[in-house]
Amino acid sequence: MTDLIQMGKRALEAKYLLQKLTEEEKNKALELAADRLIAEQERILQENAKDITAGEKAGMHPGLLDRLRLTSQRIHSMAEGLRQIAALPDPVGEVLESFERPNGLKIQKRRVPLGVIGIIYESRPNVTADAFGLCFKTGNAVILKGGSDAICSNLEITRVLRDALLEAGVTPDGIQIIGDTDRAVTQAFMKLNAYVDVLIPRGGAGLIRTVVENSTIPVIETGTGNCHIYVDESADLDMATEIILNAKTQRIGVCNACESLVIHEKVKDAFLPVLAKALREKNVEMRGDEQVCSVLSDCIPATEEDYGREYLDYIVSMKTVGSVEEAIAHINRYNTKHSDAIITENPAHAETFLNEVDAACVYVNASTRFTDGFEFGFGAEIGISTQKLHARGPMGLKELTSYKYTVEGKGQVRK
């Protein structure tokens, strides 16, 4: 069985070495890692083929097999991802605040790495390189625990990345991976708070719940998204249709896709038939309350449970309300604090919605699909946080850092 204590100790040593690296040293290592991934793609593909064969034997769903499969092109994308991270500015060392106290103490708040980051993730092997790149650029050591389906691929990618670090003159323990697929090891990993500063789960609702319930390490919850779009009485209805269609159907399996619609009852007769026509063309199943069903004969009656569902499918729930306040109350009750939007031409309603909806990202007249580190201009993304501690919404490089206070005196003592 994996010796997690030894891994923890190595990560701890690595973190003190990584925090001393200059931006240039880190970028050079990232470029080298990108080169190595391409140079060694044959070996990576061979290992990936073992995972694919095992997946096929186990009767894995074709969609999941596709996520698992690497190609030369996908390995080039992984390498390109590392180069893009190298090109981003290094946030570490930034002086966030600087002030002097009346007693002459000079205090600075300086941005520092988090230290050791643990990441538990599911199938896609490209996350291995991606997560390493983001953690390494911000001076963090990372311990990865990937899904058992991708174990051969993940181990090989990690081997390549460790060799690249060694070649760059950096400790290879900047990245370590747990090669053991035993659940007991994952459980023990979640209790490794003597060595790991932060644990980030990336995956479905089940994985995230398991981590939140079992980890003694501080967790950044990257969440599920039951994203709402509320169509206000004053909405531009053409815009509403276009935004809903985009948010619901442009990509269905993602956390920022729309799952739930809230419709002001005054626009239901004018709006629902037009919307339904567009949704039917995309084969979206509609589940609505009584008022919605009274307008749309093919609408399935929604249950209480529907309002809280993240379908990740061609299904949408629909609820009518009598006011923006009622819409906000409904959304705050059922949302997952991810992304919710109002479509309105009424600035007062827009501002009320922005202020009172409790979500990481709140939109006026735009698709919820924009909740994304790249779309926000962060240049990278480790996930979307749906908790309120530390980071909320898309997390880029800055969200992988902490800070420390430095205090410089001339012999001051406390009276």
Add this chain to the structure above:
Amino acid sequence: MTDLIQMGKRALEAKYLLQKLTEEEKNKALELAADRLIAEQERILQENAKDITAGEKAGMHPGLLDRLRLTSQRIHSMAEGLRQIAALPDPVGEVLESFERPNGLKIQKRRVPLGVIGIIYESRPNVTADAFGLCFKTGNAVILKGGSDAICSNLEITRVLRDALLEAGVTPDGIQIIGDTDRAVTQAFMKLNAYVDVLIPRGGAGLIRTVVENSTIPVIETGTGNCHIYVDESADLDMATEIILNAKTQRIGVCNACESLVIHEKVKDAFLPVLAKALREKNVEMRGDEQVCSVLSDCIPATEEDYGREYLDYIVSMKTVGSVEEAIAHINRYNTKHSDAIITENPAHAETFLNEVDAACVYVNASTRFTDGFEFGFGAEIGISTQKLHARGPMGLKELTSYKYTVEGKGQVRK
């Protein structure tokens, strides 16, 4: 048994009401709460007397009894604390960032309350008013769980504060207290993540460990402090003596007091006898390594365990090292990531120490006793965070907030 679900639901309703309050409305309620505490001090003192009597019967230590005891003066201090919080600027609503994307989306990062804060604390009843004031000013609902020793005092203070909120036209559920002293209730409270956004334990190492190990709610760890002072070879030795004496003895029972000394071996002969004389005058017991003991005949040999101890007593551990690097490695191994200091006249050593010691607050030529929200000029303090997520070091009002992104568009959809 306390119905925690009902308390959670009431807190959830309160959080949506509190986040709508203006700064003026919050300040008015805080002033009213201060007035009420003074107007109703007799009733508070009566309830406090019950706790004192029970404590005496149970043979409580005189020091703890003193912490538990309220007086008219102490109630006036609690009221004054609320008025000071009212006078501080409200951080909620601050626009932290504002930017426009190439597609025209206008994004703002706005400071918002955390939502519902849970606080688990030990004996001192003044924390009840203090924690309420900080949470309320930042628009958060709070659920308190105080120590069983202070239960009558805490219930009565909470009653007064809730009456004040009601009088101010604010929901009294801005503050709720768990009146049940059953441990099972505390355990269940730590799992209330459907309603509570953040849990902050305030108390000793045992309490904090229990919360970290059992909570499924995100925790801000307010930690224990094994604070180090390193005396470099180039230190001003008079300054070193003065700072150590202050950090060790000015107040021994606090988390920012010095517990461990690290001494460069080149200064041990000149420095240790002078330091020891000063420490002996304050009755500080010294526990040192072989080199220290060879200079100081009355020094007790230190064990491995001593280097990791937070004594909170008139005891200090002492270790010699050969370089600043060795000092840093020793400190990073044994510190609790709270506050550590270097005494040096060498700017390069100072900078290395500031960069490489992993602690919330790192000092050059000053006492570790300054790690404190008031000393940092925050005007208030809810605790000292020793974790790296969200907040590190002294936490004031800003650290009781989160943020949300608002995104305003004109119909943008994702390509």
